[in-house]
Amino acid sequence: MAAYTRMTRARLYVLVDSFEDDMRQILLRYVLDHKSDEEALGDSLERAQEKRDADPSGDGVAIVHYLDMREAYDILNRHRDALPAELGRELRICTTQMDTLVPIRNRVMHGRPLHEGDTEKALSACRAFTTRFWPMLRETLDRLAVDPSWEPAFNGSDARYSDRILHNLPLGDYDETGLIGRAHDVSKIQKLLLKRRDSMLTITGEGGIGKTALAAEVAYSLLDDPSSPYECILWASLKTERLTANGVVEIADAVRDITGATQRIGYAISDDFRGGLQELSDALEGVETLLVIDNLETISGDEVVTLYETLPDSVTYLMTSRIGVGQIERKMPLTPLSIKDASTLFRSFARSRGAATEYLARYSAETVKQVVTRLRCSPLAIRWWILSVESGREPLPTLTSQEELISFCVRSVYDALTPLPKEVLTTLYALDRSSTFDEVAVLIDVDVDDLRRAIKELLNGSLVFSKPDPENELVIRVGLTEAAQHFLRSVAPPVKSHITQALHREQVFRRAEEERRADESKRHLAPSVVRVRSSNDEPTAHLLRLALAQSRRGSFDRSKEFIARARALNPEFWEVDRVEAFILSENNQVDQATAHYRAALRNATEDAIPVISYYFAGHLAGRGHRPDAALPYARAADEAFRSPDTAQLLGKVLLWDRQYAEAQEHLNWALDNLKQGGRLRLIILTALVESWRRWAESLLDDDKNPVEAGLKAAQGFGIGLRELDSKIWDLKLAESTLESAKTILRTATATGLFVAEFEEDVRNVLDGVKRHYPIFERCGAWRHFPGRVGQLHRAKDCPDDIRALCEDLVHIVQPNSGTVGENDSPLGIVCSWRGKYGFIAHPDYPSNVFFPASVVKDLNGVPGESVELSGKRVKFQIDEHGKDDRPRASWVSLEP
Structure with missing residues (x-):
């Protein structure tokens, strides 16, 4: 006898039936030959007689033919004394085999799906009976072993009826192995259908994942559940093709729309049903019904809604679909089998196909793991591969070239996609890795809500997966499923130029992130720096930097678009409010900026508060003209960082708050601790010059102390002039320096008389302005400077040499901004x-x-x-x- 015998439902039926026939013959020969029916059957007689009476052809048929298998076996055991000793011992020893054989017999005879291992267990149980009293069983076992091709005629049972529930459930196509690895899913869906809190459940998943088998198993479980509330369980399949080892074949007489499904369902109720959807609704009115529709994606969502709205409320729906229906359903996503269950299915199915494939079942655990992994742990893929090998294909090339399988599983879903989901697939394919939603949103310039809908569509179609990010479980990463990846690689490759564009966008993003990190390391508090809490914030930071760049170019509306996208991705991230506040402030929207700075502080982590305080202080003191309100924030930022950036800000806020001495302390500290020059040095110097000038004006206007005012203004002018002489300056520094010069000239003539103490300072001013007048001419303060020079020239007691300097300066500086006559050169x-x-x-x-x-x-x-x-x-x-x-x-x- 072969190590493994190929078994189908028909062959299993014949095996069980031969065992039952031998039992009946034993009862007739050794028990009923000398005992009455009442003596032999005892309590089982009444039930057996009722069954015979209900059978129109029961007249003259022996009563033993109406006994259940377990009843017949128990009767033989009770009458062991009447049996040959050898048979009696065998029945006693093999009694435990009946616990295995009886439920298998019921599943076979009553048209129920077989369970995992049913065929092997039935064979093992039957082979335990080895004495001469089982001739029909021995003959059946021998034929099954020597003739793998023998497929006895088998019509099955009448599957339209159970003991109490009308149904038209089809036999499952997984009899060889039973439904492996789905016990938890069956139990979960069965409980939901028993509770009936959801009117429609949809089992979703990629093609070949086992949705149909799971739905059938659930339906049969409800059929035999005594607590089931359903009076009717009706099935309709919308599959139009199936995958075989020889390719995809069309299903004859396949139902292709709701009208056809209505007819099939109606036939289960009445053989002469000819109505439409409304007539079906009338027939099911008040009847507690479970309607199972398989392969729902072949019809439109509108048809499903019409069906749902037309049929009565007594109908509960169980659907299978690669995509799903929409908002009216509760989805039950079905994932691939675990590697362990996939390996079990692989070995079990390989054994069930007989000698041609049983060697596959003996593969090592590692080899089986490699095979099922490359087949994505998909039940259909595993069966297809084994059937392909059985048909003569080479194992490895078949494993490598799965285009036909992948196309069958994915094509219908892919073809139904709109352009944006296809662009997402192309982007993920180009990246060749999973990505966060935020990263995809940066690489594809579309509305964030549209992108969410596109990814949801891909998730519904099982073309992408989602999983928590290792760094942050609250962040979800999406990537191509293996089936989608294989489909795009082998069946429908994206256009190369689209892949190139996607990779270019990623390179731009990566370079921008490198620049962001470099900027942050150089000057932590520069306006263009955007901080991140983790790598998951990098896409948001990229959008915020783009917003800042657009604002600098004067494109305020475009900057708002980038801010809106960043907020849609990361609404709780404090940098979004902080950057928006900065841009609003730069565009003189003071109140809105203030509100966003406060929102940033509310959302900020403890370490971020000093950063926001730094920018908020600058806004309040500068654009908001509220140095008193800015001062606490500026101090908090300086206490946290104690850097030249924060010290210069605190100094400027103190300056605007008229606290000049302390302002200069912080400004000088910032200047002394600045590691390199550049823009910040000019900012600090400008503020320092400004502090001397404002202090001087305060002394002049408030304290009426022109001498002290002049000395302080001269300090500021001297600082600025040195920088102009050194060729390191900008226009703001020049402006402050010229304002200091004006203040010196003003103090020198404050009384209408020339103040002798300022002779040297005034000479320095006039000489310095003359030396750098092309620079000063570009300053706003230049408009009033010639007037100050005129006042000086007219002042009483003004020294002659100073008057000469005034005249020389006026002679050189002509109204034509540096030109000498119309025809002369600049x-x-x-x-x-x-x-x-x-x-x-x-x-x-x-x-x-x-x-x-x-x-x-x-x-x-x-x-x-x-x-x-x-x-x-x-x-x-x-x-x-x-x-x-x-x-x-x-x-x-x-x-x-």
């Missing part, structure tokens, strides 16, 4: 000289004028490196523009 000052090239400052050219050494007419062959041109007054001519549209001089001449 006059400027060399603000930077590098030996081979330099730059000229002139108010008409804010970005300065570039000139190479070769165009300087007065060098007379002297190498440019050995001549110092910085600070020289020059005439020049512009007739072309160079790199970045910067003005370029075609000739330069030194002023005599």
Whole structure:
């Protein structure tokens, strides 16, 4: 006898039936030959007689044919004394086999789905009976062993009726193995259908995952559950094709719409049903019904809604679909089998197919694991692969080339997708890894709500999976399912240019993140820096940086769009409110900015509060003109960081709050502790110059102390002038320096008389302004400066040399902003000289004028490196523009 015997339901039926026939013959031969029916059957007689009386052809049929299997066996055991000793001993020893065989017999004879291991258990139980008293059983076992192709005629039982529930349930297609690995799912769905709190349950999952088998198992479980509330369990399948080892084949007479399904369901109620949906509704009115519809994705959602709205409330629905119906359902997602269950299915199905595939069942555990893993632990894929090998295909090439299988499982769902979900699939395929929703939102420039709907559509179609992020379980990552990945790789590859675009967008995002980290490490509190709590915040930070960049370019509306996307992704993240507040403040929307700064503080973690306080203080003191309100926040930020950034801010807030001495302490500390120059140094110097100037004006206007005021203004002017002389300046520093100069001239003439104590300071002012007038001409304070010079010139007791300086300055500085006559060339000052090239400052050219050494007419062959041109007054001519549209001089001449 073969180690494994191929078993189908028909072969199992014949095996069980032969065992029952032998039992009946034993009863007739050894018990009923000398005992009456009443003596032999005892309490079982009445039930057996009722069954015979109900059978129209029961007349003349022996009563033993109406005994259940267990009843017949128990009667034989009770009459063991009447049996041959050898048979009696065998019946006693094998009594436990009946606990195995009886439920299998009931499943076979009553048209119920077989359980895992039923065939092996039935064979094992029957083989335990080895004496000569089981001739029909021995003959059946022998034929099953020697003839794997024998498929006895088998019509099954009348599946339309159970003892009490009308049904038309089909036989399952998993008899060879039973339903493996789904016990928990069966129990969960069965309990929900018993409670009936949800009118529609939909088992969802990718093609081939086992939705149909699970629905059938649940329906049969309810059929035999004594607590089941259903009077009717009706089944309709909308499958139009099936996958075989030889390819996809169309199902003959397949139902393709609700109209066809209505007809099939109606036939279960009445053989002559010819009505439509309304007639079916009338027939089911008041009848507690479970309606099972398989493969729902082949019809439209509108048809399902029509069905749901037309049939009576007494109908409960159990659906299977790769996608789902919509809001009227409760979805029950079905995942692939565990590796353990998939391996069990693999071995069990390989054995069930007989000699051609039983060698597969002997694969090592590691080999089976590799195979089922590559088949995605999908029941259909495992069966398809084994059937393909059985048909003669090579195992490894079949495992490698699954295009036909994948197309069958995925194609219908993929073809129904709208463009955005397909773009998401292409992006995930290009990335070749799972991604957070936020990252996908950055890589695909669409509305966040639209993207959520697209990913939900993909999840419903089992084309992507979702799982918690390892760093933060509250963050969900999405990725392609293995089936979708295989489909896109082998069946429907995305357009290469789309993949290239997706990868380019990712590279841009990654480079931007590198720049963000670099910016943060260089200057933690720079306006362009956006902080993150973890890597999951990086997409939001990217959008916020884009918002800041758009705001700097003057595109306020575009910056708001990026902010809105960032908020949709990460509404609780404090940086979203902080950046929006910063942008609003920059655009003079003071009240809105204040509200967002307060929202940021409410959402902030403890370590983030000083950061927000720093920006909030700057906003309140600057745009809000409320230094008193800003001061506590500025102090909190400085206490937390004690850095040049926070010290200069605190100094500026104190300055605006008229606390000049303390302001200068913090500004000087910031300047002393600044590790390198750059923009922050100029900001601090400007604030320091401003502090001296404002202090001076306070002394002059409030305390009426012009002498002390002049000294302090001179301190500020001296600081600014040194920076201008060193060629390290910006327009704000120049503006503050010129304002200090005006204050000095004002203090010198405050009484109408020239104050002698300021002679040296006034000379420094006039000389410095004359030396750098092309720079000062670009300042707003320049409009009033000539008037101050005039007042000085007219002041009584003004020294002659100072009057001469005033006249000289007025002579040089003409109203034409540095030009000498209409036909003359512009006059400027060399603000930077590098030996081979330099730059000229002139108010008409804010970005300065570039000139190479070769165009300087007065060098007379002297190498440019050995001549110092910085600070020289020059005439020049512009007739072309160079790199970045910067003005370029075609000739330069030194002023005599």
